[in-house]
Amino acid sequence: MANTTKFIPPQSLAKTGAIVVGSGLAGLSAASQLISYNVPVHLLERSLKPGGNSIKASSGINGAPTKYQAVPDAEFYGDTLKSVGKVLVNSRDKRENLISVLTNSSSDAISWLAEEKGIDLSKVAQLGGHSRPRTHRGSGQTPPGASIVTTLLNALKTSPLFQLKTSCLVTRVLKTGNEVTGVEYTCDGGESEELYGPVVFTSGGFAGDTEGLLGHYRPDLAGFPSTNDPKPGSQKLLTDVGAQLLDMELVQVHPTGFVDPKNPLTSLKFLAAEVLRGEGGLLMLDGRRFYNEMETRENITNAITRTPAADASPRQWNIQLVLDEGVYNAAKSHIDFYLWKGLMHKATVADLGPNALASIQQYANSAAGLSVDPFGRGTFANWALREVAPESIVYVGRVTPVVHFTMGGVVINERSEILGANDIPIRGLWAAGEVTGGIHGENRLGGSSLLECVVFGRIAGDHAAAFFNKSY
């Protein structure tokens, strides 16, 4: 039975508001929801700049059905379940419940962002592992992560109820009995302070925590480059107050991080957005295609890492990402940015080596419907080149697998409550986003992370608001 003792905060600290830890999309979604119920929000962020990894998101956010999709889509739940893989047999009911909430709320999440918040999400692409186009982004220059985060943050800043404190690291969760009562934090390394109120934890994953959690749970990934800054995960703050962990060893290695020709051996890589493959791009190893580019991230990565690495430190491969003019036009803002950064360049098919012409011609034939793709790819989106010649123009970048996302984290239920021993919710404590585990299983589908931030962040905000209004 849950401990129902009501926490009575000291008089001077009563009604200060709810506390949100981390200013990525999950935190901003929770904060937006709390403010909509007139609950004051203290948002604590350890970095100087808000936005976390969410602001870097480049491919988009999933939703189905939405008015932007051209084809009917009732497959999102099934695609997600399939992507979870073998771990589905462990805690099947709980995983299915979370996936139902995620996919059933996805249409509403897109409407909330697009219609209520005015964010352009009108362009839809099909990413790997998806059987329908359902990853939404805007048609302009700004990548989806930046436009969503900036819009939500700017809206929050107009509210007198919203207080954002950056460079403030939460160091402890305060708990009395089975009830969380607030947090301890320090700003700019100064003296510790305490803040009281219900707590929503949205502190992100640990893919960049090579020396800590990542090294502990996946020592085999040591030496892989990453898309994430080398920062510690904050899951321990939650296990210290009784939170359970799940799937911590399930780490997503994304198949395509750019190897920058100017600095090829740096460990921090720029992500080559999955939308490049989704819009029709292909991958080549030793100048030949080798796999279905629309497969899941996990399967493509495994196909690459089964072959010998090209470099030992960091451990990286020599894969070419190849696009034609059709793909370029469909993802122009992304590709112009990569060209400007020197991560991609314009070349001819002849520049790609002696085998490239035949391999790309075969791909072009499949795209034109003249033959069945030998690797099983069924959708070629905007690939336009039909007659491939040595002088045909392509856009090329070197890519390699990169540690990208952590599927594991604290266990939550459909109400975003953090579960302690015997699956009993810890009162006064919620979580959403990458800090949680159990939704994606062995493979997160592209676009589903931003979605989980919005769906479970808003749910956390709803419940924390109700709790605040009742208890304080």
Ligand SMILES: Cc1cc2nc3c(=O)[nH]c(=O)nc-3n(C[C@H](O)[C@H](O)[C@H](O)COP(=O)(O)OP(=O)(O)OC[C@H]3O[C@@H](n4cnc5c(N)ncnc54)[C@H](O)[C@@H]3O)c2cc1C
């Ligand atoms: C390059 C890149 C591209 C991506 N593209 C996509 C995409 O197109 N679509 C998609 O769905 N997903 C994408 N992802 C994944 C997705 O962006 C993240 O998984 C998601 O945004 C996580 O959001 P979050 O709010 O949970 O955490 P974050 O956005 O990482 O925010 C967590 C915040 O918490 C702060 N924090 C942590 N601990 C503390 C503490 N103790 N005290 C105070 N603050 C703390 C961190 O500094 C951080 O700012 C991408 C990821 C990367 C790296």
